[in-house]
Amino acid sequence: MPKIQFLPSGFTVDVNSDDSILRAAMKAGIHINASCGGAGVCNKCRVFVEQGRFEGEELPDGGVKACNAFPLSDLVVRIPVESEMDRRALERAPTKKGSTWMRQARPFVEYAIDPPIRKVLVELPEPSLSDQVSDLERLMRELRAEHLKDTDIAVSPCILRFLPHMLREGNWRVSVSLKRRGTSFDAFTISKVDAGDTTSNQLCVAIDLGTTTISAELLETRSGKEIERVSDYNPQVSFGEDVISRMEFARKPEGLKTLKEKITQKLSDLVVELFSRSGRDIEDLSHITIAGNTVMTHLLLGLETKYLREKPYIPVASHFPWYSANEMDMGLPGHINTYLSPCVASYVGGDIVSGVVGIGIHKTERLTLFIDIGTNGEIVLGNQDWMACAACSAGPAFEGGGIKHGMRATTGAVEVVHIHPKSFEPMILTIGGKRAKGICGSGIISLLAGLFETGVIDRQGKFRRDLDTWRVRQGREGWEYVVVEKDATQIDTDIVFTEADIENLIRAKGAMFAGYQTLLESVGMTVQDIEQVILAGNFGSYIDLEQAITIGLLPDIERDRFFFAGNTSLLGAKAMALSSKAIEDARKVADMMTHFDLSDNARFMDHYVSSLFLPHTDLALFPSVKSR
């Protein structure tokens, strides 16, 4: 890992070899003017490399563009006065060095591989006139004798069509797929029979079914090895961005049917893609596990969502039976069974249960706050002994929803912003170093925090009208800050951040914080009792922790208690695909969670109203922010 020392300040930072010098400077908290996000078009980020080797184009004057230069060894980099606008910027936030980025959470549980469907090799005596027992009874006889004494074995009708061929093709040696029935460990159903020994060819697929995106992973069941991974948007997006609008669409004639068809078709496509990419045989796929929120799960199964929306918010089911291929209607081979992660309530779904199981909160003694800042803002508080959960209705602002130039975290999204405390000029980085198209979640947090830290906005989120910068201006929709000028964007218009955006964000972070408070209060605790915070979701790794605390999105506690965990829903789905114990645990977790319905909670409303300040009305809750 190379080091870069920045002159004249002398600060040194460890960097990855694929970090540009600009990104390294951002990590070190050193401001370099950079308004195109790394696209190499603004020419503002010129620096001089005084020692070391790097990859990147040298300019005629011997300088290089920091956004397009990558270290090949340790470097010493001098920032000219016109680039380093003000070194005092970094003095204002010394903690940003290192500790500002969260560590990755390591699961508290490692499940042994013990899949819900497993294959066993069975050898049968060939039939004869003196042993005329049927193919199926012959198989059962041997299974009972060799593998499953005193076990209740059932049979999936779909195996019977192929059974005689498999037995004879395999010369009376077959691999039998046995599916555990319910939670029982001594009741199995024969779900498939293959000719010969195919016991090492068992595959499974784990899917995170999100409101916006879907991720699917193909796993080798025996080893747990990840073979292939694909992601795509949820095609239901065209019928509504969030779960509420999807449920509204579902009420229309054919609406539910349409939504179900769209998503089953997409899942089917993704599964087929996993197999075509990996060159594996879909016949070897025995089961699929899917973790989705309650609404997504209902829509996938074609279940009525009307009562999820209406008071008192009742799901059709929270625990789901295994679905056969036929019942799932995905057009996949008949032997493939599907398991759906259990849900807790209308707005705390299988993705959260799966996340808890994946990370193993039910296996740790430490009091844990598990946060999924998605469109809904679900939170779980607890440990191995108890759990409470709630949905904060935070809305999708931190995913870019309802934000004028908000966008998802894809190429061209502004992902980090640093505001110069004197000139109020921004230093931005975009995903992929392309010209900006919009601002994604982590960019939104750092922008909001930066504007607040530099005093561009006040504690109520209103722009100061008296600043000496053209970037704060009155736009058509009210006051706004110009993040990227039109010429440096891909979208032929200035990218701006409006007061309305800020209002949305304050409401969203307020809902989250009020959620933590309400849950904590319900169990007689405060934020200081939290021993660890685990942040689920794709943007966890990009969030600047200090900034997220600054705006009051995360509680102001010891920084080393924070961990990001990535896609915990998928993590749990994988655990369930590989381990019956994880499936059993998911049931237990869903049952042990006490759900608090915040929509009807007066304390929550009080906390929420108090949270509509930056970082909060009650600064005592944010001592480190207050001290700055």
Place this chain on the structure above:
Amino acid sequence: MPKIQFLPSGFTVDVNSDDSILRAAMKAGIHINASCGGAGVCNKCRVFVEQGRFEGEELPDGGVKACNAFPLSDLVVRIPVESEMDRRALERAPTKKGSTWMRQARPFVEYAIDPPIRKVLVELPEPSLSDQVSDLERLMRELRAEHLKDTDIAVSPCILRFLPHMLREGNWRVSVSLKRRGTSFDAFTISKVDAGDTTSNQLCVAIDLGTTTISAELLETRSGKEIERVSDYNPQVSFGEDVISRMEFARKPEGLKTLKEKITQKLSDLVVELFSRSGRDIEDLSHITIAGNTVMTHLLLGLETKYLREKPYIPVASHFPWYSANEMDMGLPGHINTYLSPCVASYVGGDIVSGVVGIGIHKTERLTLFIDIGTNGEIVLGNQDWMACAACSAGPAFEGGGIKHGMRATTGAVEVVHIHPKSFEPMILTIGGKRAKGICGSGIISLLAGLFETGVIDRQGKFRRDLDTWRVRQGREGWEYVVVEKDATQIDTDIVFTEADIENLIRAKGAMFAGYQTLLESVGMTVQDIEQVILAGNFGSYIDLEQAITIGLLPDIERDRFFFAGNTSLLGAKAMALSSKAIEDARKVADMMTHFDLSDNARFMDHYVSSLFLPHTDLALFPSVKSR
């Protein structure tokens, strides 16, 4: 019940009021010339009613046609010399009065009603913000609390789509259909949920799936009451008359698929017909039980039949899982489950097991011979302690198959024949009293027995060439007997009975008899040890017992040991539809039966060859026939 006294012989016989005088004479063993079978066209059966009232047209001379006259009170009937050809005919067979007709078998078991799927009424507390449990968990909670403590309850995915509507439509009062899982009595699956109290509206259907005909009956599950019954031909008949030709057709490309589609469509049509006729709602149908032979069951399920035919004759399965509506592919509502009677071997199927259960052979101490003279001739020997079974490959001759003018037992079929011992003229009755179209099973037996008794054919089944009657003649296909002259038929040709027909019949009855002998010998017994003979199949009630013994089709033992039982396959299917115990017993019966494969049995071949005489090579086996 009116009595008819026939003059001049003075014999009196009890008759049913819908028996014609001709049929009464046949019952009494009195010969009246009647060659049109009761169609009223031959004018040969003229008699005079000397006392009593009757319904029927009086002829100008004061006589009446015996075939078209029905008693309204006790009658005295004089048969003129030209009609009563020879009263000595009846002196030759005095036993024909009464005892020659078998009694109906009464089942040895009566199953209490305890269906495999039952409905329970469940009342739920309405959900509220303080009780937000999902619809399904709410239902399970109440089921467990009220009905099924400590029971393993699973859920059929198909219920979830309707569950929220049913709960709310029923105002939190629903009827839940619970299906027993496997043979377990403490594991249930919820297969349906109805709004409100529908517990009294549960229906089931029992089906006998025969190679030739199908019978289906609609039952009220709670009371066991029979509501409606329909029958039809098996549409697979057009692809082959018997199981062997069906299996041959199944080997062709798309053959199996075609056969499966034909039969599932027909079963579906029959079920729909049961409901449209009865005006009941198919939503109330919870399950269907089907009893068919092994080949029919395989074809219905779309299972490979190749190995049923090839040595060592192995079925795909002998016990079948319950099939969901989806898996049965009959296009019926998704909640309807189907149970298939278990099979014993390739040629001893679910119809036989169902018959044994229906009659209750597993519940009697008496040594029982159970005979199904269908296309295959299956026999079971045993009682509550043990059972042996075999298929005799008797062929369909006794159902009219392979017989030149053989036909099924429908309108226009010659069903009884009496041959005059001197003139060799026949007295015939047809079904429905219509002009003859052919000869059905019971007619074939009485024709063969009559020709043998009157010496028209010898013990090898060959016609005596020296008789003084035009009815025995050399036809195009060899020697034959003219049963009905062209003018009195519907088919514009003489109906004849050929030496080739007789050869087929002798082979068929020989196979049956050799089957009894082989089974009996295997357990160290003889025919005299048989305490009761139960004859399954539709024609049991029409068979003249004495004649069936005369030709060696049935063993020569005490006549009162014989019983006919009608459609025992349907009888058992009904028992299984109404009783889980019957289903459990069917499994036990199928498992306890020792199957003897006669196709490879040298003793069977010996017995068979010895049986190719009328009644048998060894006359000591037929003492009563010998004594005549």
